[in-house]
Amino acid sequence: MRVAVIGTGYVGLVTGACLAHLGHHVICVDNNPAKIEGLQRGRLPIYEPGLEDLVREGSASGLLQFTTDLRTGIQNSQVVFIAVGTPALPSGDPDLRYVEAVAREIGQQLDEQYRVIVNKSTVPIGSGDWVRMIILDGAAETAKQRLSSPEEGKVEVLSERDPDGELGGVVTQGLRPASASSESCWMPQFDVVSNPEFLREGSAIHDTFNPDRIVVGSESPRAIQIMRELYEPILSRQKGLSGDPVPWVVTDLASAEMIKYAANAFLATKISFINEIANICERTGADVTQVADGIGLDKRIGRAFLNAGLGWGGSCFPKDVAALIQTAADYGYEARLLRATVEVNQQQRQRLVEKLQQALKVLKGKTIGLLGLTFKPNTDDMRDAPSLSLIEHLHKLGAKVKAYDPIVSGSGIREGLAHVVVETDVLRLAQDCDALVLVTEWQEFQSLDYSHLAGLMRRPLLIDARNCLDRQALRQAGMTVLGIGW
Ligand code: UDX
Secondary structure (H helix, E strand, O other): OEEEEEOOOHHHHHHHHHHHHOOOEEEEEOOOHHHHHHHHOOOOOOOOOOHHHHHHHHHHHOOEEEEOOHHHHHHOOOEEEEOOOOOEOOOOOEOOHHHHHHHHHHHHHOOOOOEEEEEOOOOOOOHHHHHHHHHHHHHHHHHHHHHOOOOOOOEEEEEEEOOOOOOOOEEEEEEEEOOOOHHHOEOOOEEEEEOOOOOOOOOHHHHHHOOOOEEEEOOOHHHHHHHHHHHHHHHOOEEOOOOEEOOEEEEOHHHHHHHHHHHHHHHHHHHHHHHHHHHHHHHHOOOHHHHHHHHHOOOOOOOOOOOOOOOOOOOOHHHHHHHHHHHHHHOOOOOHHHHHHHHHHHHHHHHHHHHHHHHHOOOOOOEEEEEOOOOOOOOOOOOOOHHHHHHHHHHHOOOEEEEEOOOOOOOOOOOOOOOOEEOOOHHHHHOOOOEEEEOOOOHHHHHOOHHHHHHHOOOOEEEEOOOOOOHHHHHHOOOEEEOOOO
């Protein structure tokens, strides 16, 4: 199948590379020439395990191509993915500028060939219909240019009122030169479907090939059939040890859009829940890891996403929970549980600073070393990373902050890192520290020589803010160890 993917961010690039690996002809489009040129040379804009190999493989086979020209991209494509960013505005609403621009441009390029336009970007509930309208507007603009001649005058946009007014009042039904008969009405042939993405950074490729489900929201049997064919190589695989096929979930557009928000909001709430339990554990003498193991065995609860720590960050949870709260507010509902989820998450970062204050008393003049900077391991993503809040809090309190991160230290990434000295190795990090804080649970932190590090520190205090290290071994290494929720 011929596929275009618009936007080569995390989701777009992984989707494109994986679909090419499955044998589809994929062309990835981005309006950033430097990015496209880099990708054509095999240089990736993000770090994601395994992605570079897939891009190289796709480029070598010719199944994966890159271009800045959207027209070339969609010309022969049956399926067009919109995978551009929807960053949060200060209000919490997602910024749909990029989706709108791309939808309009897609409309301008449509011809008689039927296409499935897939919303892969996380967009507010109801956006599928809005995207459809923008595409039609784009098509109308081009049709006006193409069809109108001095004699014919104008192209008529055939519209009907949207009874609920939710789509801006008018729904375009078709395009027709003013002089033509109603039979010559030209309607671009396409359907918009929602196909939310559930991949996690750091395991994006594995998640794409082994999804828990594939969700497609559409009322068009033709579009659903094409999407099924597109994903057939994944759907026909057997899932895990159970051998069951990957669930294929077909819903209406709005429900598919909501599934994405609800999934992320639920997972974020699960983490905030266990962090709240952790805070109560600390005060009552219980150990949150044992509690999580105990409750996680209940099939109705499950152990995943019950790791207490510094809370959630990254590009998805903060943005999507904020957007869902805002959507609820737009419809006159106050999402109190979700507000609390966000509040607990913000407080969790502050609590870590309080823990340091309790242990070191005055933080002014103290040196704190952070093990890890990225919002989670196996990524170079710093978006809403808890480390950034810690650095700001500690800096305000007059502490000197140093950090070592397996990826960030060796990269040029310095955005948001003005108030931290980024060290190139752990030994330099530990030197003269009053405390080390393990912020990101990178695998390599499991096997550090902690007794050597303890010897380099001014005070051998380690806060394991992800509860991922062996406390007993650390104590034997001469460290004073604190964690979260015990
Ligand atoms: C998330 C969703 O998992 C994914 O389905 C969606 O498509 C995008 O958002 P991602 O942001 O890549 O993926 O990371 P994820 O592994 O889900 O972790 C999110 C945050 O939660 C991280 O900051 C992580 O440290 C934190 N987390 C996760 C916890 O604090 N405890 C846990 O038990 C699990």
